[in-house]
Amino acid sequence: MNLFRRPFFTFALSAFLAAPFAASAQSPAAHVHGQVRLDIVIDGPTIVIAMESPLDNFVGFERAPRTDAEKKTAEDAIAQLRAGAQLFKIDPAANCKLGPVTLRSSALGLGKNEEGAGEGHADLDGSFAFNCTNTAAAKFIDIDLFNAFKGPRQIEAQIAAPQGQFKRTLKRPATRLAWNK
Template sequence: MTLTSRRLISLALTALVATPLAAFAQAQRAHVHGQVRLEVAIEGPTVVIEMQSPLDNFTGFERAPRTDAEKKTADAVVAQLRAADQLFRIDPVANCKLGPVTLRSPALGLGQAEGEASEGHADLDGTFAFNCTNAAAAKFIDVGLFGAFKGPRQIDAQIASPQGQFKRSLKRPAERLAWSK
């Protein structure tokens, strides 16, 4: 067996092993314009919302801003997402206050996005943490992303709360992400 053929077999084996995982990661991190993915984790006194979204949903472009108008758009988007208690209005019974917000979008010069950068596409991801006096009592979040931005058409959410695990989808213009039984 030549070295080359050995290498080919080894590559083929690697591909066989890697493909299902890659497919899984792809499904987890699908980049679909119009779609926003949210993972809501309610644990102890905190509600943490992880958001994955194509940058296009917020800005209408997926690269660094080029013109003054694009720069303005990008700055406005970042400001809106940082004021996350306006976009994610948690059930008042939980009595939550916005904590740290981390935004990730290399195209906008903000940290490292989790999704793989694919040719011509870019993400804007975020982590929004809230501190609450009664987090476990929360049964809904009113999500203002449809009202604030033109791009998102569907929000796919997973909620992990003391009441259980839930999957919910919101289609424009619905706002209430509810998981009460």
């Protein structure tokens, strides 16, 4: 079954994710060092995590890498993010497997990133799709971004789940993002 043909999923994902990303493109205040924004949609057999972050959180700079050391740092960060199942550990009761991962950063030459910011304010955005056998059982995601990267200090999350819509904030060193009524 093609997930993106499912009308509810397409509508929910579009509506839920459009507002935060549109706001970030228009608002310079949305680019906050140390902060990662996550939008999480749980629908049918799928959990999608959309991430928005300053590039600095992952590599320590906000421009194209210039030295061999910076290139290595960027390559390592990209590899860690592509292994999304190590960074986003969904409640085992949901029985999820990582599907497509998409990363966007014009400074790193990844995808088409709609960054409104200029030099010195580059972002690294991504989406992580998980295919699950029991998403209704999911009650939390353990997020390992604080352990994997030095830059993130706070995660602002919005969650659209069968149980409702939730906003949560995680501050270093907390890792469990839980939702329920």
